Amino acid sequence: MLRISCQQASRLLSQNQDEPLPFGKRLRLRLHLMYCDACSRVSRQLETLRLALQKWRDED
């Protein structure tokens, strides 16, 4: 089954920031993001969060 819930997708989005996802998970996540606006937004939020902490750390 390739379809996953937003909850599962969100876990994978987070995990993806820590480790390269194995092929199957990566595929499921990509498919999910193709049709899910909510998770696409969360994906962008998590990227923003990471960027914000780097900026916060590096600015004097």
Add this chain to the structure above:
Amino acid sequence: MASTATLTGAILAIEFETLAEQRPYLMKVARLELRDEHLAEDCVSDALTQAYEHRAKFRGDSSLRTWLTSILKNRIIDVVRKQWREQPLEESPSGEQEFDNLFDDSGHYAQMPSQVRDPYELCKEDRFLSAVQMCVDKLPKRIGQVFVLREVFGSDTKELCKDLGLTTSNVWVQLYRARMMLRTCLERTGFGNAHTG
């Protein structure tokens, strides 16, 4: 002889000054991790002293800040491990439930997450960075400690497992929870977009 001694003294003094210039930065990251001014001070002082004693080992292939941060990280991990040993676990697995309220019964987001139009522009705003810092400070302590080690000190999953004695899946759960709590916290102000309507 006297002039040589003075010269050596001057060079050493400059070296320590150079290290000490990084102190505000080190204090900032130590505070975020430890949430305790005195513990942060102790770790930073230890790290600067240790760096000074081992200054000959600094190769310059990384930046001075990176080198100091790695020394500080070791001090901080010692403190965190001690805290974790001495304090019983504050989070029960039931914390997971509160969190699942984000999703409806079919596993979809109960509320539409906010759109971040331009992460780079948003992260140039001091106001947004302060909001992020405030939200990190509000995380449950252990979750915050794992998250800050990951995102600010740059530890990877393997290092977090080794340094904190956690399993890989435990690290993933802690980081997932941290990120979901942070995005929920930032949603309260529309993820920085509130002022644009």
